[in-house]
Amino acid sequence: MWLLSVLVPLLRLYVCGIRVLLYQMFHRSFEMPVLPKQNERVAIVTGGTRGMGFETARHLASLGMHVIIAGNEREEGAAAVRRINKESSEGKAEFVFVDLTSLKSVRNFVQMFRDRALPLHVLINNAGTMLVPEKRTEDGFEYHFCLNYLSHFLLTNLLLDLLKKSGKNGRSSRIINMASATHYAGEINLEDLNKRTIYSSHAAYSQSKLALVLFTYYLQEQLTAGGFAVTVNAVDPGMVDTALYNNLWTLAQMLKKPVASVLFRTPAEGASISVYAAAASELDGVGGCYLYNGQKTQSSDLSYDLELQAQLWKRSCQLVGLQEA
Template structure:
């Protein structure tokens, strides 16, 4: 199995690759630079990956930022929106031709988008997605995760309508002990440092749901699901099934990233 890790930390990449190769016995693990805070970087990554001449059977949209003070990407997007949603939106669009070409009836390729239970308290402000009028780090993060669930569900509608051998599912990893908490309050950071090993999932445990969505035989040809707790199907927030809201967000994603993607009537 060939694994390509996309990331923006060139310094850590060699050590990560070494550990994966040692632990799995798979030497076919590689790194390609990708900065989701830059649409130009996303486009370059897609070109670089295509140049490898490899099939693409699974795309895991995993990267993200959480609870950051308001800042903007190099393209001028609020960072939660730009990194968590728009970067993945464009990346999936650019890699979809490879996913289509790599799938076949009875052996669909898979898109796994990492969501969060935080989406349940999210609200999508279509008049101010950038948080310029009023900004809350919590609201911006929840909104970005809500946007990802809406995206994942509408993407499956598009794939189904076209008869593509590709599925789209959302995976909720749970509360995981990672560096994402570096922007939380001092008390929460202290509690995580002292008790994170006991109260939070380890990164390995947090990856279980995504891995299940990526490889489970029972999900062959199955899309449009929201998965949690290692692969249990759950109901996402009801508004994520609102077709009108899905269309509006999709259209805005296309406008902001400068692409034309999909049937606007779906």
């Protein structure tokens, strides 16, 4: 029983990975169109100090945005900001500390942002971790579940009123959730979201990415019903050569290196879908989509389960101490 509970998620995740690599072998990376200027718009990018997050922040700043990079590496954040501001003549970047493994830190970050009385037009929930050994956050949550999903759930909800105020018809505010093809392998056990019964890092990671997609669809339904000029989409960057793969087994790491150099996307290529979702004119007012390689794509059957979406939302509100809307 234990062995099956560990092996099945592992096999499912690696099958997803193989499918993505086969796709990338025969399809070129999405090429962004020319995007409109984003002057006077404000964006928050979590995990923007390196990899895809950095490339996303850099591109948005080049379009004229004021980009807040939210992360937990102060020196790395300062270096990222210096580089972006040196390159960008129209927009600007700054770093603000947040630890997404701490709900208190998320709340502190939101309060600091609110104190500045800035608008908020784009929120990119980019930060993530993958295949870490079993560990808990200071609040007692499973690490993937908290960092990849639950903290972003809280962050989004605490900033939602600002996004609603900042969005206008014809120029909506936008929320972008960083998904992954691994969500196709994901399952949600509402009675064991923290994987306390049997731990599998593969199952935990896949679950966190499925949770983000379920969250995306449910939130968009709420926003549409309320008539708000805010959209939320899930984006899938494909397999990208970033530090996210540092927790692979030693053998997998050895196999990954030659494959990555040929088949993986670069961080800039991976970031292109987030930037497109954040700034493309044709996506204004368009939400509730799963975007892969620049196209609207069908996500997993489970992700469209309306009852599961509602149940996960309710449970997430309970876990972070929010009143259910």
